[in-house]
Amino acid sequence: MLHEPRFLSAEQYLLVTLIVQLAGIAALSTMLVRFRRFRTLLLTERRDWPERVKFIGALGVPLAAGVGSRLLLGYAAADVSLGGAYLAGLVAGPYAGAIVGAMVGLTALAGGEWIALPLFVGCGFAGGGLREICPKDAIWHFSPFVLTGLFRYLWKLVRRLDVDWQMLLIAAPIALEVLRQVLGHRYGADRLFFFPANSAGMLGLTLLATTLTVAIPIKIWNLARVEHKLQEQEALLLEARIEALTSQINPHFLFNTLTSISSLIRTRPDTARMLINRLSGLLRRRLRAHDHFVSLRDELTAVDEYLDIECVRFGPSLRVDKDLDPATLDHVVPSMILQPLVENSIKHGLADKLGERLITLRSQRQGTVTVLEVIDNGIGIDEDRPARLPHGGIGLANVSERLRVIYGAQGRLAITSAPGQGTQVRLEIPDLLLPERRTA
Known part of the structure; x- marks a missing residue:
């Protein structure tokens, strides 16, 4: 109807x-x-x-x-x-x-x-x-x-x-x-x-x-x-957080370096002058850095400045080997991401070691990820030394936090260690386009 x-x-x-x-x-x-x-x-x-x-x-x-x-x-x-x-x-x-x-x-x-x-x-x-x-x-x-x-x-x-x-x-x-x-x-x-x-x-x-x-x-x-x-x-908060993490300075390293310089001023003034120049360059990178991201090549230059200081402190007993893939040198990484790891290895792994002290820096490409490794033949991680754990000390905690803030779950930090044999710290950094320069 x-x-x-x-x-x-x-x-x-x-x-x-x-x-x-x-x-x-x-x-x-x-x-x-x-x-x-x-x-x-x-x-x-x-x-x-x-x-x-x-x-x-x-x-x-x-x-x-x-x-x-x-x-x-x-x-x-x-x-x-x-x-x-x-x-x-x-x-x-x-x-x-x-x-x-x-x-x-x-x-x-x-x-x-x-x-x-x-x-x-x-x-x-x-x-x-x-x-x-x-x-x-x-x-x-x-x-x-x-x-x-x-x-x-x-x-x-x-x-x-x-x-x-x-x-x-x-x-x-x-x-x-x-x-x-x-x-x-x-x-x-x-x-x-x-x-x-x-x-x-x-x-x-x-x-x-x-x-x-x-x-x-x-x-x-x-x-x-x-x-x-x-x-x-x-x-802005993320940028400030990265800036704060990047600007952290280990006071122990600074005090030890100044002590070494003071002891060399009279006996080896040329070496003391070189250390002062290296230290000033390193501090300038830390305190007045304009870029939160740099190429791996520039990051390794900062590491070399730090290692020059440590090689003077420890003498010929400290040796540095590099196994770097040339394809990784232009990869963009967070500024001052390697130096804290090297510093951590020397301070907690090699400082108390007798005999030859060896640090190996290694880089390689794995797909869209750049893998960076810092390996030492130090005393390794012991349960009584929590500073070597990822969230225990200023070095590893700083790097771990920066990776989490910048890359989220894609950035990884892994630690492998054996007591008395050494420690390997592995970073996995995904590809990142070089961002616009921002003044701190």
């Missing part, structure tokens, strides 16, 4: 149209904020004209297309001209708002709606004027839910003569929508498009929908701004 078709009443049609309109403006705002250049525009409060033109094009073209869709297809939910022009002025300034208002107004004017052009240009100027006089933070906290505290804000205004910017920002689109309703009823829908509200309830819904067409994009864009700022803060 066939049923007769049921059509929506005027109130139901208006309600559905307003809901679809809000869904459309939310979708448009979400699409725009996914573009990096548009997000960049939202981060700066003072924009030059090239940036304003980008914003005008990004927002004005879709809004004008929505007006065209209404005129050509009769799809009324696509038209958010009033809220869009006000929004453009509120975010980008009066001239940007006026231009967006002119874009949607001229499109409507092509359909014979001659009142639309001055009205929407005025909406853009209204949003831009409020932007010029109110605090910028108040704009990004725009929300229609502030109306729930209307009486409290009115009492605050009367008692303290304190202007609440949220109430003023919300009052503007409501007043503009009331003006559109008045002009629409006065001159007719063929001169100005509007959603006719024939009851108090429908008028209230229309005013709320107009306010939401401004509040929803601002809410979405503000969340993107906050997320971007949090990412910047995390990046």
Whole structure:
């Protein structure tokens, strides 16, 4: 049995149209904020004209297309001209708002709606004027839910003569929508498009929908701004953390080196002078490094400066062998990642060893990973010597933490040791593009 078709009443049609309109403006705002250049525009409060033109094009073209869709297809939910022009002025300034208002107004004017052009240009100027006089933070906290505290804000205004910017920002689109309703009823829908509200309830819904067409994009864009700022803060925190780890200096090494220099000043002044030069170069790398990442070749140069100092301290009993794959020398590694391992080997493995002391530096490629090894023939790791464990001493703990911070689970540090035979520390460093230089 066939049923007769049921059509929506005027109130139901208006309600559905307003809901679809809000869904459309939310979708448009979400699409725009996914573009990096548009997000960049939202981060700066003072924009030059090239940036304003980008914003005008990004927002004005879709809004004008929505007006065209209404005129050509009769799809009324696509038209958010009033809220869009006000929004453009509120975010980008009066001239940007006026231009967006002119874009949607001229499109409507092509359909014979001659009142639309001055009205929407005025909406853009209204949003831009409020932007010029109110605090910028108040704009990004725009929300229609502030109306729930209307009486409290009115009492605050009367008692303290304190202007609440949220109430003023919300009052503007409501007043503009009331003006559109008045002009629409006065001159007719063929001169100005509007959603006719024939009851108090429908008028209230229309005013709320107009306010939401401004509040929803601002809410979405503000969340993107906050997320971007949090990412910047995390990046700065990560950079500061890496900087702090890189700048750590083992005081024992510094004191021992200064003691060696003082003992050589009278007997071997040339050697003392060489040690001072090497020490100054090493400290300069530690304290005034501009790069968090360097090539393995440069990192080995820093290790050589340190080993030159230690070879003078220990004499011919300390020998260094290198087994380096030439393909790894240009690989990018964290700055000062090897020197703490070599220092740890000498301090905890070789310092108390009798006879020949040997350190071997080895590098090789394994797929997309560069493997670095620091091997010594020292006394090895003993249960009573926790400083040699990855999280026990300043050297290995520093390297382990830096690998975790920079590479996550991809960077690995492994230790193999046998008491009385020596220790092998193995680093696995994945490929990393050389980042932009940042000044500490």
